[in-house]
Amino acid sequence: MRKLIFMFFTVVLAVGVISAQDDLSGLTGKKAIKKANRAFNTFKLNQTNGGDDLKEARRVIDYVVKQDDTKEDPKTWVLMGDIYNGFSSFNQAQKVLNPDWENIEPNGGMVAFQAYKKALELEAGNKNALDGLSQIIGSISTAGLDAYEAGDYMGAFNSFRSILDIHDLLKENGAASPLDAEEEYDNQLYITGLAAMSAGQNATAKPFIQKLYDKQYDKPAVYDAMYKLTIDDDVDAAEDVLTKGREKYPDDLGLLFSEINHYLKLEKIEILEEKLKFAIEKEPENPSLYSTLGNVYDKLYQTNYKEGKTEEADKYFNLSKKYYEDAIKIKPDYTDAIYSVGALYYNKAAIVTEEMNALASDYSKEGTEKYNMKKAEVESLFSEALPYFKKVEKLDPNDRNTLIALKEIFARNNDFDTSNEFKMRLEKVESGETIEKSYFQ
Structure with a gap:
């Protein structure tokens, strides 16, 4: 007898599953909506079957909203909103139990919003639709935050904007909104x-x-x-x-x-000096602020040097070097700042080289002395620059500007073998190759 009873329930269960997936064609909307309600109510009583009853409710309600005898009934659209909002709450509950849970119907909240909106178009002030709208704000907000954290910024925007639209819809219908504050x-x-x-x-x-x-x-x-x-x-x-x-x-x-x-x-340099000093007071351990201020003084140095204001130029040169080095003290591998100190000396050497070349045609004793002084200054400046470029090359052997500077400095020192080595490395970098090992390691 027990065996017969067990077989009976097995048959009933099997028939139930088959009927749940019945072909809905031929059913009126009013008959089908009863099936949707039954499936949804079953889901609300038991949510342990992976949402199968909710999926069945969705399948049926998607049919109901297209039928002539139900598609203009606000109750149809309220039920659709409730069912799709059910996916949002179900997914959130599953996420708590299993962080790796893959959402079923991830756009459920947005579909629910459109369904409740349709219900209000058919019947202004429909209480169930308004209640549904108030409830889905939380789920749509969660979906928006999830999208934002995942880098889907337009998805997040669409969710967040919908919440504002829901607020407007609630106010148009004289209802309270979570955004009333x-x-x-x-x-x-x-x-x-x-x-x-x-x-x-x-x-x-x-x-x-x-x-x-x-x-x-x-x-x-x-x-x-x-x-x-x-x-x-x-x-x-x-x-x-x-x-x-x-x-x-x-x-x-x-x-x-x-x-x-x-x-x-x-390039409002004078204003920048004040702003950067204030920023450094606020963030004294931020190396980029020191480096940026070093760059500001570098520009002031160049401007004053070109204008013949030698004393001012020297002051800004020293300030520039100081702030670059302050940045390096905070972050010893800060290649931008290290390179900038080298470039400071290198660029000054280039300017002095122009002055030296202008004296090349003056063969007088005084002219020769000035030429030799400028030449010694150029050599000294390039020597000062070299250690900084070497350090950058150790940290980043693919830095194009560093390779150019090293190639030129070694050529000026008549070390053509080393200069040619950096020429080859430069050509590789410019052709898209990656240099794996630093020359100075």
């Missing part, structure tokens, strides 16, 4: 604009950031973002944004660095 709404505007910027869609991002900027939203990142969204179209307007941001948040490093980069691009 001004702080929550403003934060949603910000992360939506940020996602678009991260996707490289500045034109899309600007309206969201503009709203926050216009209302003087209390967040320095908004001023930084607005500056970046404006700089390509209007330099003066962008600078005005930056100035306002710096006045409001004088200690914010993000704005400070944007300001430094802004003046670097415009």
Whole structure:
């Protein structure tokens, strides 16, 4: 008897599974929607079967929304929203149990949003649709954050923007929204604009950031973002944004660095000196700040030297070298700063070489003495530069500019074998090859 009972349940179970996958063609929407409801209710009672009942509910509701007798019924679309939102909550629960869980219907929240929206188009103020919209904000937000962390910035933007659209829809229908608090709404505007910027869609991002900027939203990142969204179209307007941001948040490093980069691009050297010194006070262990200030003094040195202001030029030369070396003290393998010290000497040697060559035709005793003095200075400057270029070559044997400098210095020292070695290495690098081993190791 037990065997017969077991066989009976086995047959019933098998029939149940087969009927769950019935061909729906020929069924009216009203009959099919009952099947969708049954499958969805079964899922809500038991979520341990991998979501099979939910998948069945989805299969049926996708059929129901296309049928003439149900497609204009708001209840149809509310059920569709509930079913697809079920995927969002189911996936989130499974992720807690298994971090490697692969989402089923990853766009469930977005499909649910469109379904609830359709229900409201058919019946304004539909309470179940409005409740559903309020509930899916959390799942869509989670999906957006997951997309952002995965580097899918446009996917994140679409999710975040939908949350703003849901808020607007709730307010149009007189319902409460999770974004009713001004702080929550403003934060949603910000992360939506940020996602678009991260996707490289500045034109899309600007309206969201503009709203926050216009209302003087209390967040320095908004001023930084607005500056970046404006700089390509209007330099003066962008600078005005930056100035306002710096006045409001004088200690914010993000704005400070944007300001430094802004003046670097415009080559406003005198302004940069002050800004960089302030930045160094804020981040004394940041080697790039010292190196950048060294570069500023390097430019001031070159400008003053060309103008014949020798004393000022020497002052800036020494300051440049000091700040480059300060950067190297913080980061001993900082090739940019190491190279820059070598280049400082190398470029000065090149200028003095021009002065030396101008004396080559003066065969007077005084002219010869000046020529020899300049020649000695050139040799000394190249000798000062050489150790820095050697160190860079040890750290990065594929640096093109370093190879050029080494080739020239050894040629000037009449060491043509070594010069030719660096010439060959340079040719390899320029042809796309990679040099595996440093010459000076």
